[in-house]
Amino acid sequence: MKHSSPKLGPFTKRLPTLTSLSDKDLATLAQAADRAVDVAALTDIIPEGAGTDSLHVVLEGWACRYKLLPDGRRLIPALVLPGDVADLGGFLFRVVHSGVSTLTRCRVATLPHARLRGIVDRSPTIRDALWRLTSVETSMSTQWTLCLGRMSAEERLAHLFCELYERLSAVGHAEGGRLPFPLTQEVLSDVIGVSVVHLSRTLNELRSAGLVSLEGRRLAIHDPARLASLGNFDRGYLHLDLKGPPDHPQAKTAA
Amino acid sequence: MIAPEQNHYALEPVKVAVSKHDENGVIVRVNDRIVAVLIRLDAAFYNEDRGHWYLEAGFGLCAGFAPAPFAELSDGLVWIAKRLGDGLRDFGKVIAEANLPSF
Numbered sequence A: 001m002k003h004s005s006p007k008l009g010p011f012t013k014r015l016p017t018l019t020s021l022s023d024k025d026l027a028t029l030a031q032a033a034d035r036a037v038d039v040a041a042l043t044d045i046i047p048e049g050a051g052t053d054s055l056h057v058v059l060e061g062w063a064c065r066y067k068l069l070p071d072g073r074r075l076i077p078a079l080v081l082p083g084d085v086a087d088l089g090g091f092l093f094r095v096v097h098s099g100v101s102t103l104t105r106c107r108v109a110t111l112p113h114a115r116l117r118g119i120v121d122r123s124p125t126i127r128d129a130l131w132r133l134t135s136v137e138t139s140m141s142t143q144w145t146l147c148l149g150r151m152s153a154e155e156r157l158a159h160l161f162c163e164l165y166e167r168l169s170a171v172g173h174a175e176g177g178r179l180p181f182p183l184t185q186e187v188l189s190d191v192i193g194v195s196v197v198h199l200s201r202t203l204n205e206l207r208s209a210g211l212v213s214l215e216g217r218r219l220a221i222h223d224p225a226r227l228a229s230l231g232n233f234d235r236g237y238l239h240l241d242l243k244g245p246p247d248h249p250q251a252k253t254a255a
Numbered sequence B: 001m002i003a004p005e006q007n008h009y010a011l012e013p014v015k016v017a018v019s020k021h022d023e024n025g026v027i028v029r030v031n032d033r034i035v036a037v038l039i040r041l042d043a044a045f046y047n048e049d050r051g052h053w054y055l056e057a058g059f060g061l062c063a064g065f066a067p068a069p070f071a072e073l074s075d076g077l078v079w080i081a082k083r084l085g086d087g088l089r090d091f092g093k094v095i096a097e098a099n100l101p102s103f
Helices: A011-017 A023-032 A113-122 A124-150 A153-170 A185-192 A196-208 A224-230 A249-254 B044-049 B073-083 B092-098
Strands: A036-039 A044-046 A054-060 A063-068 A074-080 A099-102 A106-112 A178-180 A212-215 A218-221 B009-018 B021-030 B033-040 B053-058
Touching: A011 A023, A011 A153, A023 A106, A023 A113, A023 A124, A054 A113, A063 A185, A074 A124, A074 A185, A106 A113, A113 A124, A124 A153, A153 A178, A153 A185, A153 A196, A153 A218, A153 A224, A185 A196, A196 A212, A196 B044, B009 B033, B009 B092, B021 B073, B033 B073, B053 B073, B073 B092
Parallel strands: none
Antiparallel strands: A036 A106, A044 A099, A054 A106, A063 A074, A063 A099, A178 A218, A212 A218, B009 B021, B021 B033, B033 B053
């Protein structure tokens, strides 16, 4: 593992989308982080069911949480993007029940639980931010359950593409309808819970319909409105609109 | 219940509407009951799976998450036989009897 500077990079863009944090709060978190390390692609950050004494924040690259069945079948119930905490659930329970693995080469910062506990005990705003982060994860998890349980493969894939675009845009990693897309078809099939064959067909349908195209490791969304409609996508569950437009339902509730 | 070694396998070539295009496939019957539909993956977008056989639908003991595509139709039939508790057998005669079109 190659060490580099301990900045929290996109994490300090991600958190302010959820709550108002002062520069001092963000600096406090950055100071608490250990040196970031580079982790090779397809490497476990935390094996399934392992204990942990730190939060792992992905600064660069894509990772995932996964669950395996004894016969090797896998589901990826969460994609961890730059600025995301890979193992938030481990903060209180010190064990992560899903595995956490890199998908691409990642740069990962660690926030030791003990240090973070001291910070949240002193700072209600940071505690609030972590609580909100947990709530967003629950909200996303519920949405993914809806996708897996009730949507067609085409709808799931459209929904996923819309979600990834919104999440990556929020940390400055996507714009103009284009986003980095480093997932293999095998990984993608485990994200939307279909076979690789069915994923190939579904991807082909979306391409043929002129909704998206894949160019190397980038995805281009050609018709965001139709894609969102196909995927029944409404970004509300991502809670990216802390300071959203006045007519946004979230803004009304907060007022 | 018929003893496994007496199970009679038969194939029927069919066109199946998969997604928005047709694919060539076979209905697999065991003792006149449909147990599976296998599809031949012909489209270019299947990449390395192109030309292989895919369990499009499985019924009864063949239901569940689709296994990886089979290189040959006979491999798919062997998989089905295993699911049904049949012993290993040669499916060459079953395939020949089906008089399948050249895929």
